[in-house]
Amino acid sequence: MPKVSKSDQLEKIKADIIKNNVCPELASGATQLVFGDGNPEAEIVFIGEAPGQKEDEQGLPFVGAAGRFLNEMLEMIGLKRSDVYITNIVKYRPPANRDPLPPEKAAFLPYLQSQLDVIKPKLVITLGRHSLEVLVPGLKISQCHGQPKRYNGQVYLPLFHPAAVLYNNSMRQTLIDDFKKIPQILARTENLPPISKPNSGPKINQPVEAFRPVPTAQGRPESIEGRQAQAKPAKSRPAQAKLQLEI
Numbered sequence: 001m002p003k004v005s006k007s008d009q010l011e012k013i014k015a016d017i018i019k020n021n022v023c024p025e026l027a028s029g030a031t032q033l034v035f036g037d038g039n040p041e042a043e044i045v046f047i048g049e050a051p052g053q054k055e056d057e058q059g060l061p062f063v064g065a066a067g068r069f070l071n072e073m074l075e076m077i078g079l080k081r082s083d084v085y086i087t088n089i090v091k092y093r094p095p096a097n098r099d100p101l102p103p104e105k106a107a108f109l110p111y112l113q114s115q116l117d118v119i120k121p122k123l124v125i126t127l128g129r130h131s132l133e134v135l136v137p138g139l140k141i142s143q144c145h146g147q148p149k150r151y152n153g154q155v156y157l158p159l160f161h162p163a164a165v166l167y168n169n170s171m172r173q174t175l176i177d178d179f180k181k182i183p184q185i186l187a188r189t190e191n192l193p194p195i196s197k198p199n200s201g202p203k204i205n206q207p208v209e210a211f212r213p214v215p216t217a218q219g220r221p222e223s224i225e226g227r228q229a230q231a232k233p234a235k236s237r238p239a240q241a242k243l244q245l246e247i
């Protein structure tokens with residue numbers, strides 16, 4: 001059987017959202033579906049909240065002010081939009097840009113999960129609390145931003161939403177500082193032990209594993225979390241894994 005390209009598989013998911021009439025009220029108030037944009041072979045997928053006015057007009061995610069800031073930060077770490085894949089949890093613009101409602105996020109989650117199953121990114125970056133809440137339940141963005149987590153075999157990096165920090169200098173700098181960690185975190189995903197159930201979808205009440213840093217050249221991990229990991233008896237850690245993942 002000929003192999004179906006990732007691009008064609010993504011087109012099929014997009015068609016399914018329309019065929020299955022997902023969130024008909026949102027759909028009827030929106031100009032169009034904003035499914036996703038970028039490279040289906042990407043190693044990194046960014047997931048925002050929901051389209052705004054510009055996204056609704058153009059049918060593409062993150063093309064307004066928040067999108068310009070996201071582009072700048074991508075450039076800062078040597079990436080272009082075409083190197084990554086960008087989407088949202090909710091794929092129609094909510095009226096007057098209100099927050100997406102829990103049933104709307106739940107209705108779109110299986111389609112988002114299918115997008116991730118097709119792309120198989122090494123790193124999923126959640127932008128803001130809405131995509132974090134549905135993908136890695138139980139985490140607070142204010143406490144975990146910039147810290148990679150492994151959940152159901154997938155590595156996530158929770159970040160603040162670019163729109164939320166645009167006009168707040170200190171939060172803006174925090175997002176920039178967190179963003180600069182992306183290349184190093186991506187490189188670390190190479191050393192992970194095999195994933196038993198990649199992208200199998202979030203499960204309720206499943207604990208989140210901390211993603212432990214690789215020891216530095218001096219043998220001392222850079223973060224407190226990593227130092228705590230190192231303080232544990234060596235036999236409790238798998239010998240072959242450079243990166244330690246613990247619950």
Ligand code: URA
Pocket residue numbers: 048049050051052055060061062063064066067088163
């Ligand atoms: N904010 C989002 O969360 N998504 C977009 O696509 C644009 C702004």
